Amino acid sequence: DGGITQSPKYLFRKEGQNVTLSCEQNLNHDAMYWYRQDPGQGLRLIYYSQIVNDFQKGDIAEGYSVSREKKESFPLTVTSAQKNPTAFYLCASGGPNEKLFFGSGTQLSVL
Amino acid sequence: QKEVEQNSGPLSVPEGAIASLNCTYSDRGSQSFFWYRQYSGKSPELIMFIYSNGDKEDGRFTAQLNKASQYVSLLIRDSQPSDSATYLCAVNSVRTGTASKLTFGTGTRLQVTL
Numbered sequence: 001d002g003g004i005t006q007s008p009k010y011l012f013r014k015e016g017q018n019v020t021l022s023c024e025q026n027l028n029h030d031a032m033y034w035y036r037q038d039p040g041q042g043l044r045l046i047y048y049s050q051i052v053n054d055f056q057k058g059d060i061a062e063g064y065s066v067s068r069e070k071k072e073s074f075p076l077t078v079t080s081a082q083k084n085p086t087a088f089y090l091c092a093s094g095g096p097n098e099k100l101f102f103g104s105g106t107q108l109s110v111l
Numbered sequence: 112q113k114e115v116e117q118n119s120g121p122l123s124v125p126e127g128a129i130a131s132l133n134c135t136y137s138d139r140g141s142q143s144f145f146w147y148r149q150y151s152g153k154s155p156e157l158i159m160f161i162y163s164n165g166d167k168e169d170g171r172f173t174a175q176l177n178k179a180s181q182y183v184s185l186l187i188r189d190s191q192p193s194d195s196a197t198y199l200c201a202v203n204s205v206r207t208g209t210a211s212k213l214t215f216g217t218g219t220r221l222q223v224t225l
Binding site (some may be wrong): 033035038040041043044045048049050056058059090094098099100101102103104105 | 153155156160201211212217
């Protein structure tokens with residue numbers, strides 16, 4: 001099956017803890033993205049990557065970090081510096097036709 | 112600050128009627144426009160895209176674009192209860208290499224009643 005796999009589906013973070021959200025795609029897309037969605041709000045771009053070993057900050061990158069060591073993988077780390085991490089996190093990938101396809105999302109909550 | 116505005120709703124339409132969802136955007140240089148459907152607790156799913164002024168039809172869905180008025184809309188004909196969801200408008204005004212930095216609206220919640 002072609003698609004984007006996010007894990008885990010639910011994640012809980014303790015105070016001061018870093019947590020990592022996984023995103024894997026087998027669509028052979030160059031570009032990958034991380035968005036955050038809060039209740040009643042639109043999607044906000046955290047980070048994006050156009051190619052392996054390259055990534056750029058989005059609109060709300062503070063408190064987050066990413067890596068792109070493989071074309072298929074784009075993990076997101078929510079660091080302890082992110083003081084309000086509770087949100088629905090969405091990973092997406094896109095080909096040259098500008099269409100973005102999303103994974104199933106990870107709901108992150110604070111204990 | 113690029114903005115995409117949508118009425119949050121809920122927009123309530125009876126089954127079989129036409130649902131009309133609207134979106135305005137602030138960046139006149141925007142080139143590409145997308146509609147995503149999002150069911151509660153699920154991820155967005157691309158249902159329509161449009162690049163040129165005018166109408167684009169795909170099954171029960173029609174996207175309409177008016178760049179002069181900075182307005183894009185989505186019409187859903189013969190609305191079904193399964194169409195009940197939040198519809199997100201997304202606009203791409205910046206294309207950086209292979210990346211598309213979409214700006215999303217907050218979405219309009221559609222309720223199709225029996």
